[in-house]
Amino acid sequence: MLLPVLVAWRNLTYDPIRCGLYTLGIAFAVVLMGVQSGILNAMLESNTRLLQSLEADCVLIHPQRSSLMFRPAFPRLRLEQARAVRGIERVTPLYLDYQAGEWLATQVPRPERRPKRRIRVIGIDPRMPPLTGLHIPPEDWQRLQQPGTALYDRRARPDASRGTSTVYGPLGEGCTGELAGQRLTLVGSGFTLGFDFAADGTLIVSEQTFARWLREPFTPPGMDPLDAVDIGLIRLQPQAPRKQILDELRQRYTPIPDVEVLTLEQLIQREQRFWLMNTPIGFAFGAGMLLGFIVGLVICYQILSGNIADQLAQYATLLAIGHTPGFLRMVVTAEAMLLAGSGFLVGIGTTAGVQSMLEGWTGMPFHFTPVRVVVLGGATVGMCWLSARLAARHVEKVDPADVF
Amino acid sequence: MSSDHHDSVTSSHGRWNGGGSAHPAKAPSVREPLLQVEGVDHFFGRGEARTQVLFDNHLEVLPGELVIMSGPSGSGKTTLLTLIGGLRTLQYGDIRIWDQERGAPISLRGLAEKELIIVRRRLGFIFQRHNLLESLTAWQNVQMAVALRPRPQASQEARDLLQYLLLGDRDVFGRAQTPKFDYIPSRLSGGQRQRVAIARALINRPRLILADEPTAALDAHSGLAVITLLRFLARPRPAQELQELLRNGDESREQGQLAEWQIPLLERLAGSGGATTLIVTHDPRIMHQADRIVHLERGRIVANVVVAERLFVRDALRQSPPFAAILPEELAHLADELLIGVHPDVPLRPDQLAAARDRVAAFAPGTAILREGEAVSEQSHAYLIRRGHVEVFRRDTRGNPEKVAELGPGQSFGEVALVMDRPRNATVVAKEYVETYLIRREVFRRYEAISRPFIERMLVSFRPGNAFG
Numbered sequence: 001m002l003l004p005v006l007v008a009w010r011n012l013t014y015d016p017i018r019c020g021l022y023t024l025g026i027a028f029a030v031v032l033m034g035v036q037s038g039i040l041n042a043m044l045e046s047n048t049r050l051l052q053s054l055e056a057d058c059v060l061i062h063p064q065r066s067s068l069m070f071r072p073a074f075p076r077l078r079l080e081q082a083r084a085v086r087g088i089e090r091v092t093p094l095y096l097d098y099q100a101g102e103w104l105a106t107q108v109p110r111p112e113r114r115p116k117r118r119i120r121v122i123g124i125d126p127r128m129p130p131l132t133g134l135h136i137p138p139e140d141w142q143r144l145q146q147p148g149t150a151l152y153d154r155r156a157r158p159d160a161s162r163g164t165s166t167v168y169g170p171l172g173e174g175c176t177g178e179l180a181g182q183r184l185t186l187v188g189s190g191f192t193l194g195f196d197f198a199a200d201g202t203l204i205v206s207e208q209t210f211a212r213w214l215r216e217p218f219t220p221p222g223m224d225p226l227d228a229v230d231i232g233l234i235r236l237q238p239q240a241p242r243k244q245i246l247d248e249l250r251q252r253y254t255p256i257p258d259v260e261v262l263t264l265e266q267l268i269q270r271e272q273r274f275w276l277m278n279t280p281i282g283f284a285f286g287a288g289m290l291l292g293f294i295v296g297l298v299i300c301y302q303i304l305s306g307n308i309a310d311q312l313a314q315y316a317t318l319l320a321i322g323h324t325p326g327f328l329r330m331v332v333t334a335e336a337m338l339l340a341g342s343g344f345l346v347g348i349g350t351t352a353g354v355q356s357m358l359e360g361w362t363g364m365p366f367h368f369t370p371v372r373v374v375v376l377g378g379a380t381v382g383m384c385w386l387s388a389r390l391a392a393r394h395v396e397k398v399d400p401a402d403v404f
Numbered sequence: 405m406s407s408d409h410h411d412s413v414t415s416s417h418g419r420w421n422g423g424g425s426a427h428p429a430k431a432p433s434v435r436e437p438l439l440q441v442e443g444v445d446h447f448f449g450r451g452e453a454r455t456q457v458l459f460d461n462h463l464e465v466l467p468g469e470l471v472i473m474s475g476p477s478g479s480g481k482t483t484l485l486t487l488i489g490g491l492r493t494l495q496y497g498d499i500r501i502w503d504q505e506r507g508a509p510i511s512l513r514g515l516a517e518k519e520l521i522i523v524r525r526r527l528g529f530i531f532q533r534h535n536l537l538e539s540l541t542a543w544q545n546v547q548m549a550v551a552l553r554p555r556p557q558a559s560q561e562a563r564d565l566l567q568y569l570l571l572g573d574r575d576v577f578g579r580a581q582t583p584k585f586d587y588i589p590s591r592l593s594g595g596q597r598q599r600v601a602i603a604r605a606l607i608n609r610p611r612l613i614l615a616d617e618p619t620a621a622l623d624a625h626s627g628l629a630v631i632t633l634l635r636f637l638a639r640p641r642p643a644q645e646l647q648e649l650l651r652n653g654d655e656s657r658e659q660g661q662l663a664e665w666q667i668p669l670l671e672r673l674a675g676s677g678g679a680t681t682l683i684v685t686h687d688p689r690i691m692h693q694a695d696r697i698v699h700l701e702r703g704r705i706v707a708n709v710v711v712a713e714r715l716f717v718r719d720a721l722r723q724s725p726p727f728a729a730i731l732p733e734e735l736a737h738l739a740d741e742l743l744i745g746v747h748p749d750v751p752l753r754p755d756q757l758a759a760a761r762d763r764v765a766a767f768a769p770g771t772a773i774l775r776e777g778e779a780v781s782e783q784s785h786a787y788l789i790r791r792g793h794v795e796v797f798r799r800d801t802r803g804n805p806e807k808v809a810e811l812g813p814g815q816s817f818g819e820v821a822l823v824m825d826r827p828r829n830a831t832v833v834a835k836e837y838v839e840t841y842l843i844r845r846e847v848f849r850r851y852e853a854i855s856r857p858f859i860e861r862m863l864v865s866f867r868p869g870n871a872f873g
Binding site: 003006007010011013014310311313314316317318319320321322323324400401 | 492533537548549551588604
């Protein structure tokens, strides 16, 4: 069993220069696949960074809400059912706006003003903010209680043509502007959330500000502008039986058609799936990965079949002295696996380097999760194995009578 | 060729049992060939391009024989060798190889690829092109064969074999050299690579060794080492033969020499012999080592000579009065006409007897082969004893039969009456089972002018003498 591996090892390593080139070839394919999947993952992750910074055990959301970007919302009243469940610490509504909120920086002299631009606005109760992931200091939350103020994202999409400024113009403490046509002042030291496909920047405002600035103009008279909740955040008491409570919540909300209960992780996955399936991102980077796979397949096939062609007479001799074609196939497969191993190690190292460079340039969140490493390793092994299967067909044609 | 042939073929047990078999190895009995080629035709190509390269070839090789196949290039020797080795599919005819483990011959006809692989593992192939794996060292290349039949003592044997083939730390003059065990082929000379390939072929102790020009790339010393090993693998030889190979001087330069230190290795490697070798070669240095010479021309075996039989018959004819005076070349030619391709120590099988009915006859004990006073005809023969003994009787003056002589292998009778054209002068009775070569009367006519005066003189001077019949 070991012999084919030894022969394969010697075949690959007896010429160190070639061996290095072989490894680089496979590593190249690994880097292609790795960087493409890294970018895809980073994009999906940046689109859910808001959700990841929420402090919640589970959430209430309208079942037809395919993405945070799109409505429908659900009635505020639905939160009450959850409040009645034992073991729940609190239930907080979160309001989101992607459509109506347009920012115009007014303190800039008129000729230099940027045009109005949509900005994501989060409405929240600043007395018990569930946005712990953003590390906003308590005094900022204090200041937000003043109507007409907003916390701002320091990492809004930068304006490439104007250096450090954002596409919204300057965003900073004391900056003033108009949100949906009404005056608003930015306060606090700012938070870092970053831009994604749905939003170039984010403002956080209090519930009252959210209602007055963004909801009231569109609400019929006599109706509560805050009646439509985008996400209900549910926080359990510490040590509460999580699974049991989740089951109870699900049971309570089953007869209600406009709300469903999800864990935060499920919501994150749903959001990521939306971006993957409904936008060209998934296709573009999926195609990129496939391309890397095919490039690797071709490179590996070339290496293996070249190796066979060089040693046709030797392989024929092995058959003539009584080795089986299966033995030769095993040698080829072992070569492929060794290439996969060395190419993967070099490739994943290079991918890590490229990713940290990209992270520095773009601010996208690149992470090597164990799943990604395993998938990338699996793709590498699969690629080499497949090319070994293809190359092994040359071995079938070896005729032991040829050695004479 | 020495008369120990008979003994050697029966004593081929011992170290050659083919490692790890549950059954005790069974060597074929003396009469049973290790290799039998029967009516083998072979075609290359198909349709219009189909050409026949082998035509109705028959060959039998006994255990322990060293066979040399010769013939011009394109005569089909290599094709025949690949068919025997199971490297090509047999098309017409049959090839049977004695299967050590089953104790019965195995037919290559219609054998599936899987079974052909098993047959190949039992053979030792030496290829004209060495075809070593470029990435493996000499040692590892040999291990590629060991892996097919792992044995605990294989490592020691591989070391012995490589050392004996002058790839170890000593050269043929006993001088220290760098061992080549860990060299990859690109660092070895052509001859060294060839010797590694030979070691790879022999390490599994095959019963049947097939070699295509094994010595072509070798210098005199290593060539001699290889052929000597093959000869000793076939059967043990007298120690004095080895002593002669320790020569030096001019003879060493031309024909190579063995080193004193190689001899214990050779003896360890060869064991008790019993391996059969088929060599395709043009190398004149090794031709004279053959037990059997097979010559192919245009796809046919045109000559199949057992060297020992040829020497036996030539020697016997030289002793026979009618032929004592003819030229050696003519004698050689005459002897070759009688040959049947079976070693004189080996009794003939009925099918061999039937096939060579015009050249050989067998008689049961007590059979009268000749009767005194019988007239001779054109169909009468003279007899050359191959095996067994006969008693010669002649009527004394009172008419009672009197035993006058007993004749054995290599002696002949019945010539006098044919040469002198008169009735048989004695009665010859088989004392035991007797095989004789038959010499036709027509042969004597060819040499009448020389042999008649000679016999007349002999009859005068030696009457009753040693010429009977």
